[in-house]
Amino acid sequence: MDKRLPPGQQWIDEPLIYDINKNFSIPEEKDIHLYIVGEVKNPLKIPYLEIISSGNLSKIKADFHCVTGWSVKDIEWEGILAKRIIEVVKPSEDVKWVFVKCYDGYSASFPYEFFKKDDSLIAVKMNGKILPKEHGYPFRVVVPSLYAWKSAKYVHTVEFLKDEKKGFWELRGYHAVGDPWKEERYG
Ligand SMILES: Nc1nc2c(c(=O)[nH]1)N[C@H]1C(S)=C(S)[C@@H](COP(=O)(O)O)O[C@H]1N2
Numbered sequence: 765m766d767k768r769l770p771p772g773q774q775w776i777d778e779p780l781i782y783d784i785n786k787n788f789s790i791p792e793e794k795d796i797h798l799y800i801v802g803e804v805k806n807p808l809k810i811p812y813l814e815i816i817s818s819g820n821l822s823k824i825k826a827d828f829h830c831v832t833g834w835s836v837k838d839i840e841w842e843g844i845l846a847k848r849i850i851e852v853v854k855p856s857e858d859v860k861w862v863f864v865k866c867y868d869g870y871s872a873s874f875p876y877e878f879f880k881k882d883d884s885l886i887a888v889k890m891n892g893k894i895l896p897k898e899h900g901y902p903f904r905v906v907v908p909s910l911y912a913w914k915s916a917k918y919v920h921t922v923e924f925l926k927d928e929k930k931g932f933w934e935l936r937g938y939h940a941v942g943d944p945w946k947e948e949r950y951g
């Protein structure tokens with residue numbers, strides 16, 4: 765038995781690329797910003813180029829579990845840790861949900877308590893390189909403690925909310941939380 769593998773999953777070597785829509789555009793690099801909004805004291809609009817050149821990014825290494833049954837070991841992500849974002853924006857005490865909106869029309873939501881975990885971040889790099897186009901350039905919200913559909917690619921805005929607002933797959937019957945260790949796949 766492999767203690768590192770959640771129930772019902774199998775290891776594969778590389779993440780399979782899943783996109784609901786391949787036909788979308790992203791602004792020129794100098795015009796890209798990360799927006800952090802909602803029930804927060806200090807909303808943020810940070811230029812992409814400022815983040816990339818900050819020299820102050822954090823790295824995490826984590827396994828990645830897709831609800832369709834594959835898992836990939838040890839993906840390295842680099843970006844701004846969720847904990848640091850929380851320190852700066854100061855979400856209000858009654859924030860319970862995070863909703864992420866993406867350039868491709870995708871969205872995902874999950875409980876704030878999972879965003880708060882030590883290994884959650886907003887990534888700009890994957891395995892040492894600027895996020896490849898198909899894996900989420902310019903920003904990816906990475907929440908390794910949940911199934912991969914919660915790790916939204918091509919991120920435009922992160923919103924902190926009191927009440928749940930369902931994203932693309934949550935509206936189609938996928939689980940509101942999505943903890944792979946509890947096999948919270950659907951419903
Ligand atoms: N913006 C966006 N993020 C997304 C998706 C998507 O279609 N659009 N697909 C999700 C799903 S269903 C999965 S399994 C993972 C796949 O990640 P990968 O394409 O980097 O392997 O991305 C998630 N994030």
Ligand SMILES: [Mo]
Nearest residue numbers: 782830831913
């Ligand atoms: Mo997925």
